[in-house]
Amino acid sequence: MTPEAIRELRLRLNLTQTEFGVKLSRSKQAVSGWEKGHRNPDRLAVAAMREMMYNLDMEETNGK
Numbered sequence: 020m021t022p023e024a025i026r027e028l029r030l031r032l033n034l035t036q037t038e039f040g041v042k043l044s045r046s047k048q049a050v051s052g053w054e055k056g057h058r059n060p061d062r063l064a065v066a067a068m069r070e071m072m073y074n075l076d077m078e079e080t081n082g083k
Contacts, residue, residue, distance in 0.1 A: 020065055022056040028072055029054075043067050 020028075029039045029050070036050040043050075043064050052058035060068070 020053075020060065020068060022054050025050075025060070025068065026054045028068055028075070031075055032071065042071070 029036065032039070034042070035047075036054070037047040040047045040050045043060075045060075045064060049058065049060075049064075053060050
């Protein structure tokens with residue numbers, strides 16, 4: 020996932036970097052590094068973010 024996509028997902032979920040990190044079992048510093056493009060998320064974090072994105076898209080599609 021691109022840094023922009025990670026930030027966009029977090030903002031769509033209305034979460035701080037700390038809250039997003041907690042959901043992913045990662046630190047605020049890790050999330051910040053991903054969003055700045057300094058680090059890449061590991062496979063498990065990417066999979067979790069993709070699932071979050073899918074669920075969010077489904078909720079928005081269904082008007083919830």
